[in-house]
Ligand SMILES: C[S@@+](CC[C@H](N)C(=O)[O-])C[C@H]1O[C@@H](n2cnc3c(N)ncnc32)[C@H](O)[C@@H]1O
C-alpha cells in the first residue's frame with residue numbers, strides 16, 4: 001500500500017508550522033497523518049503522499065500532462081546514463097533527499113542500487129507527488145516548496161540530489177549531515193539541442209554554470225563536475241514527450257513532429273557542505 005511507503009520518511013520530517021520533529025501516525029497498518037508535539041497535524045493523502053505545502057501549488061508546478069510525458073520519457077531509458085552516474089557517486093548514502101523529484105523515477109533507480117537506503121522525494125506538484133508515492137517501497141513522497149524552509153530535520157540526509165529543479169542551497173546545506181554530499185544535475189548547451197533547434201524551444205541560459213557556483217558559495221565547497229553524454233534515437237512519440245515534459249509545455253506542444261537523433265548532455269556537480 002502506498003501510504004506505507006511514507007514510512008521511509010520516519011525521523012526525517014519537520015513540522016512546516018513550528019519546525020519541531022513530525023511523527024508518522026498509523027491507524028492499523030495504514031499511515032494516516034503526521035503530527036508534531038505542538039499539535040500541528042497533516043493528513044496523509046489517499047494516494048500515499050504527504051502534503052506539507054500549506055497553500056495551493058504555484059502555477060508553474062508540473063501539470064498532469066507534463067508528469068505523464070515525463071513518466072514515458074524516463075521509462076524509455078533516455079536518462080539511464082544519468083541514473084548510473086548518480087548511483088556510483090551516491091553509493092555511500094543511507095538517507096537521500098531528491099528535491100524537485102518529479103515522478104520519483106531517479107530516486108527509485110538510486111534506491112534500487114542502494115539496498116540499505118531510504119529516501120524522500122520532495123516536489124511542489126501534486127500530480128508529480130502522487131506518482132512518486134508509488135515509485136518505490138523505500139521512497140516517501142512529500143509536497144513542499146523548495147524555495148521555502150524545507151519541512152525536514154537538520155543534518156539527517158547523507159545525500160541530496162537535485163536534477164533540473166530549484167536549488168535552495170542554504171536549506172540543502174542545513175539538511176545534509178556533516179559528511180553529506182549534494183549532487184546537482186544541470187543541462188549543458190548540447191542537451192537535446194537537435195530537438196530545441198528544430199522546434200524553436202526555450203534555450204539554456206549561457207550563465208547558468210556561474211549562477212550555480214555563485215549560489216553554492218558560502219554553503220558548499222565544490223568538489224567537481226562530471227559530464228554525462230548519451231545518444232537518444234527518439235521516435236516521434238518520444239520527441240513529443242521530450243517537449244511536453246518541460247517548461248515548453250506551458251507554451252504549447254507542436255503536434256507534427258518527426259523522429260530525430262538527439263543527445264542527453266548534462267553535468268553532474270558534486271558539493272560538500274561547509275561546516
Ligand atoms: C524539470 S522537472 C524535473 C523532475 C525530476 N527531477 C526529473 O529529472 O525527472 C522540475 C521539477 O521541479 C518541480 N518544482 C518546480 N518548482 C518547485 C518548487 N518551488 N519546489 C519544489 N519542486 C518544484 C516541478 O514540479 C518538477 O517536478
Ligand SMILES: [Zn+2]
Pocket residue numbers: 015016017018019020036037038039040
Ligand atoms: Zn508543529
